[in-house]
Structure formats: C-alpha cells, structure tokens
Amino acid sequence: MKYQLKILYIVLVACCHGCNTVTQINMNAKSDVMAPDVDSVNFTFKKKIIVVDAFLEDSPEAHHFIFDTGAFYTKIEKQLADSLKLPTVFTKSNGTAQGVTREVEMTSARTIRLGQTAYKDIAAGKLVYAQDSYSPCLAEDGIMGANLIQLRNWKVDFQRKRLYSSNETFEGEKVGLEDAMDFSTGFLSGIPEIEIQVAGKTIKNVLFDLGYNGGLVLPKKYAGYFTDTKSEIFLDQSTSGIFGSNLDTLEVKVLELALGNHKSKIPIEFSSLNKALLGNDVLEHFTVYLNYDHDKITLIPMSSIVVDKPKKFIPGIFNDSLWTVNRIHQDIPLKIGDTLKSINGLRPREVYKSHCDYFMNASKLIDQDSITIILLNGNIIKSSL
DSSP states (O other): OHHHHHHHHHHHHGGGSOHHHHHHHHHHHHOEEEOOSEEEEEOEEETTEEEEEEEETTOOSOEEEEEOTTOSSEEEEHHHHHHTTOOOOEEEEEEOTTSOEEEEEEEEEEEEEETTEEEEEEEEEEEOOOTTOSHHHHOTTEEEOHHHHTTSEEEEETTTTEEEEESSOOTGGGGGGGGOEEEEOOTTOOOOEEEEEETTEEEEEEEEOTTOOSSEEEEGGGGGGGTTSOOEEEEEOOOOBTTBOOOEEEEEEEEEEEETTEEEEEEEEEETTOOOEEOHHHHTTEEEEEETTTTEEEEEEOSOOOOOOOOSEEEEESSSSOEEEEEEETTSSOOTTOEEEEETTBOGGGTOSSHHHHHHTTHHHHSSSEEEEEETTSOEEEEEO
C-alpha cells in the first residue's frame, strides 16, 4: 500500500515533467513481485561485491548480477537483453558515481527470478560496458538495482554469504530496532540515503551502497569540517564503474564514524567528484537489514570494523609491455597517466593474462612494503608503500 501511495503521489507530480518521466512512472507502477513470505539465495563476494545468480524471462540459464542498492535502475547487458527480445521503450541519461554519463536504452524485463521470487515487469537499462570497466569481471550480465530491491525487505548475511528477502520484518531485525537508522529515497528512486556522524559532525544524504566495495567516501567540501586532522592526498583514476573511470582527487583523513551506536575510527576519503557512499568495506562487518516497509536500516555487528588503508600506488596496463599510473600518493614523484617500463622488474604480460586477471589479482604488485619503478627514460624510482 505504501508503495502504491508513493506512485500515486509521483504521478501527480509528473504532470510537470516530460514524457520520459511519465513513462518511467508507468513502468515502475507495473512492477510486481510473486514470492514466498521469506526467500533466500547464496551469493558470492568478489572483491567485496555481492554477486547473485538470477534467471531472466523463461531462460533456464543462470545469469550473474551485482546486487546494488546504489543503482537507480536494474541493468541488463545489452546483447543479453536483445537476445531475449526485450524491446527498447525510450532512452535516458544515466550517470555513475565516477561522474560519467551515458545515454541508455530502457526496456522492461517481464520476469527476473531470484531464488523462488519472481520480480515482474522490472524497468531495466540495456547496459553497454565501457572497455575499461571492471564490472563485467565480476558479473557480466548486469546489475540488480534499487527499483527491484525496493519491492522486498532484505537481510544480508555477509558471514554466511546468504541473501534473504521477505514481505515482513525479519525476527532478527527486531533485536536491533532501538539502534535502527532511518533512510529516505529520492524522487522515483529506491536508493536508500542515510544520515551519519563523522567526528561528531552530521553528514546527510549518504548512499547506503551495497554495490560499492570501498568504505566511506564523502564530498570534498566536508573535509573542511576537520582541519585539525592530518590529511593525505591521492590522485586517483583506478575506480572504473560500468561506464569507465574519471580523475578524482582524494583527501584522506582518519576519523571516527558513527552508524547509530556503532563507532570506529577509519580512513575516510573526501572526493572531488562529490560522491557520498557507504560501502561494503564497512558493511561486511555487520548483518544488514534493509526494511523498505518502515524505511529502516538495522546493523547487527558481527566483527570489529577494519577498513583497508588507501593504496599509495595503483598501476594500470597501458599495453602488454608497458604500465601506466592509475593512482598515486602525494609523496611519490609520478603523475596520473605516466608510462612505466617495469614495476619490480616485471612487465604486464609477465604478471597478468587479461584485463580481468589484472583486476582480480592486482594485489600481486601493490600489496608489498616497497616498490621499484623504471620509467621509459631509464630513471628509477624506489618508494615505500
């Protein structure tokens, strides 16, 4: 009922908007779910990303999707969508957290089945991955977005790698109800946004993003709240979403994060791309309950919050013989895009077999105490990592 009232309100507001907005509203209004009271599926946790198997239309073949509360719409890889004869209804602009925008063909999937639950008439974008995207290395078939996720309540059990959905409030959720956080969603959106506390300061409109494998990223303007805390500066172009990467300047500070009554000191990234994301590097330490009926998120702690330290140096592959610089710390005398002859005496083809092999196993090079880099001109840089 709550969802239907929301749609009615949106329909009234949509009179002031364009035809595509009305079409989107109509598509969302048709969405439905056929499910048992409680359902569950296993997931794989690749590079701290939740990947689930889903079945599309009447196909018996399982397809791999990223489970992503930070994605506005579900997305299906375009060749797969076309092979299933999903028609293009209209096109719309779609942006990512990396600040990259593309035009996307929109369709409607008649059935997306996850476990025993069938999601009906789900609006979905036909996804064309950027050549340098790492997303298809994790789940080549697409993204399960917030427009689908909002149709059920969810429990994410990171310890058992199991995902539960329900029509009702979970019993386990009631244990932490006094510590539950409110969330809100924007116009036409099922993306949950929360309010957090950083070193005693309130930060609003942070995306609760189960599709992000990092910790906490905030817009750079908030770094000015904490001038008494030491900063480190990184230039970064290593994060590649579905439409590719963008240059970001990160100011990193170690500060106390409070999620309800749960507190921990972690490195927080303040981004020049103005992202506000809370991701799985933090959330994996909890059992997560996401309740769309009551707009509540409940976190039951399972372990102490330990977040990865930011990498001072991340290389990229220019070609099979040369490296490039994708991330660099302020103390290392290199620039984003510099071309490198070797890293620790190795060329790319001597370490990685493919683009995805590099993404899944980048730690072979960067999880070391120190590194030796030879530039194209023969100069040598040695640095502690």
